[in-house]
Amino acid sequence: MTEVRVPTLGESVTEATVATWFKQPGDTVAVDEMLCELETDKVTVEVPSPVAGTLSEIVAAEGETVGVDALLASISEGDAGTTTAPKAKEAAEDSEAASQSDRAAEPSKSVDAGSEDIKPRKGGEAVDVMVPTLGESVTEATVSTWFKKVGDTVAQDEMLCELETDKVSVEVPAPAAGVLTKIIAEEGSTVEASGKLAVITSGDGAAAASTAQESAPAPAAAQSGSGKDVEDAxxxxxxxxxxxxxxxxxxxxxxxxxxxxxxxxxxxxAGASAAKTEQKPAAPRAPSAANDQSREERVKMTRLKQTMARRLKEAQNTAAILTTFNEVDMTEVMGIRNEYKDQFEKKHGVRLGFMSFFTKACCHALKEIPEVNAEIDGTDIIYKNYVHIGVAAGTPTGLVVPVIKDADSMSFAEIEKAVNAMGKKARDGKLTMADMTGGTFTISNGGVYGSLMTAPILNPPQSGILGMAKIQDRAMVIGGEIVIRPMMYISLSYDHRIIDGKGAVTFLVRVKEMLEDPRRLLMDL
The missing domain is CATH 4.10.320.10 (E3-binding domain)
Structure with a gap:
């Protein structure tokens, strides 16, 4: 008898959760064949079989927490392995034969269409639908929407449901083709990473389950024609x-x-405008507590909003945030954009916007003032020799900050394409954890909503964030004359623990200079 134990999990990792067993007691296993998968707070670890034989016993079931070197299972080697498996097989065959005999002796029974799940039939393989990897430091999610119901036929990789985490939405595809026979986590429930969501029956059992569902009588609610409203996601x-x-x-x-x-x-x-349903004016009456409650609505905050609130408050509690302001004459940038936008779009297939100018200007300024591109880690300062720009984007579910990696090495066209691609993914809820992590500096454009001046909060652990406001014509004195120029207020919120006032002001002045004379961007001045 050979014991299967938890392997070394890595530095400072002392325990793991048993996520999935790939084998069951009685199964024959080969040397180095994967037996199960463990999940830690950092990595996923596969546990191979140390010997060839038969899996005799599983000690740690799925979902259990185990420590390093804890016993997971035991394997019978040699002759023991050759005898255990046949016995298990014979027992299964005897059980199946008895089950068939019982079904032949009993009268046929109708399938209860309102039952919680559909039992797999002979020849069908039950496939568990598990919560996918949610990303670094994400341990749980909320089941937002089920696209399928029990009894529906699904194709492999077809979307079954959608999960919401505090950072992104995650779609869960079907691991196999078959019939959805059981939903374990209903809409609105909270599931942990590697938790079980549903069960799919594949193979012959899928066809049997689907036939049973189709032949089952309709639910009583449907028969009565109650006309119950469809519940939106x-x-x-x-x-x-x-x-x-x-x-x-x-x-x-x-x-x-x-x-x-x-x-x-x-x-x-598509530009749909908000339209509130007109209500008939009610007769005046004395205010009451019950009346006030009827005019209120309590809605649970999404995980995204909860995380935003927590992180923003942490930034205020941790960092020494200051903001410095300046203004930019956008005449030259707007002139270049108007002159070359048609040629730019024709050649590169993307419109020339303002974000590429600001991103380029920030990348140049960050190289001159490297502490703005750094972060504090305990008593150390980590200077980044690369620039990953986070671009704040508003979505129907809240503000997200996808990251454009290595923006300092990109051209204007590459930046515009990346910004557009990330914006589309954000609006469609398709952002992944990789899209949201690793930023070293952030640009927030409050001007698109009409903000004239803004002082954004830091996105920790970053030390700086640039705020853009709206472009507005103002009277300016240039060369002793009053002229009308398109002006924009810009701001830099920064962590005063690492960036002093001189560095912050110098950074913002460099951004201003490069935007007012874009030729500096070409000559790296």
């Missing part, structure tokens, strides 16, 4: 509430006419 409800949209302004694409989150995003992109 929770994420769609929140997005509609935040955007001020009513349901009839959104074209539903989900099952049974359900409004999905992406439907709301499309409605907003």
């Amino acid at each position: 929770p994420s769609a409800k929140k997005a509609m509430a935040e955007a001020g949209l009513s349901r009839d302004q959104v074209t539903a694409s989900g099952r049974d006419g359900r409004v999905m989150k992406e439907d709301v995003a499309k409605a907003i992109a």
